[in-house]
Amino acid sequence: MPAALIFDIDGTFAETEELHRLAFNQTFSAFGLHWHWDRPLYRKLLAVAGGKERLAHYVTNYVPQDAGRVDIAALHAAKTSRYAEMVAEGSLCLRPGIARLLGEAERLKIPVAIATTTSLPNVETLLQATLGGEVIEVFAVIGAGDMVSAKKPAPDVYSYVLDRLGCEGRDCIAFEDSYNGLSAARGAGIPTVVTPSYYTDTEDFDGALAVLSDLGEPGAPYRHFAGIGDDDRMVTIETLARWREHHA
Ligand code: XBP
Numbered sequence: 001m002p003a004a005l006i007f008d009i010d011g012t013f014a015e016t017e018e019l020h021r022l023a024f025n026q027t028f029s030a031f032g033l034h035w036h037w038d039r040p041l042y043r044k045l046l047a048v049a050g051g052k053e054r055l056a057h058y059v060t061n062y063v064p065q066d067a068g069r070v071d072i073a074a075l076h077a078a079k080t081s082r083y084a085e086m087v088a089e090g091s092l093c094l095r096p097g098i099a100r101l102l103g104e105a106e107r108l109k110i111p112v113a114i115a116t117t118t119s120l121p122n123v124e125t126l127l128q129a130t131l132g133g134e135v136i137e138v139f140a141v142i143g144a145g146d147m148v149s150a151k152k153p154a155p156d157v158y159s160y161v162l163d164r165l166g167c168e169g170r171d172c173i174a175f176e177d178s179y180n181g182l183s184a185a186r187g188a189g190i191p192t193v194v195t196p197s198y199y200t201d202t203e204d205f206d207g208a209l210a211v212l213s214d215l216g217e218p219g220a221p222y223r224h225f226a227g228i229g230d231d232d233r234m235v236t237i238e239t240l241a242r243w244r245e246h247h248a
Pocket residue numbers: 008009010011017020048049050051052080115116117118119122152178180181
């Protein structure tokens with residue numbers, strides 16, 4: 001059995017990035033900034049993980065003339081509130097297989113954790129809106145946002161989570177959707193299942209344990225893109241145990 005399952009949030013738990021983009025753009029308008037992040041631009045900007053870091057990168061490289069008149073921290077705080085409002089309104093749903101696998105892990109008493117770049121309030125609101133109730137208690141550890149100084153692709157958030165779980169990376173499984181996330185998890189020595197998302201589908205996932213369209217549901221199998229795969233086409237704890245052993 002895997003010692004723990006560690007999940008990314010944005011793109012992996014749910015297709016969140018369009019909502020993040022919307023929240024950024026609405027915040028720019030509210031602050032009287034004539035900036036607009038369309039989809040092609042946002043795809044490029046996602047190379048920089050972390051909303052504050054992405055904003056700073058944008059200012060330096062795209063609108064340096066505005067550098068003196070923006071407060072990145074204030075802008076990002078407003079964006080976080082706007083995003084949380086939209087998530088709480090129920091704008092997102094979990095990707096296939098996530099709730100099923102969390103339920104299975106809970107029944108088998110396998111710890112589950114989160115390792116994400118996004119801010120903690122965003123994680124809490126998303127979990128509340130999609131899984132409801134006291135679900136936050138289900139997670140043994142949540143590593144999020146500024147809890148570590150170096151964001152993905154640095155392995156720090158995964159190392160932080162492993163430390164608190166008291167587990168070795170090689171005994172766990174990580175779930176990611178992006179090149180940055182895969183690099184971070186692999187950097188911490190964790191075999192990683194990648195389910196590419198809307199903005200990451202063309203990225204390089206070399207070194208992933210498996211690359212799949214999603215985790216699959218009964219009657220709605222995943223599509224296998226690369227790495228290890230199975231005939232049953234649904235990722236269960238038993239599948240993961242087998243894949244991890246094969247990988248070791
Ligand atoms: C997610 C991110 C985040 C979100 C925005 O990356 O990079 O920055 O885009 O959230 P990952 P914040 O899925 O690899 O963790 O604005 O709260 O940073």
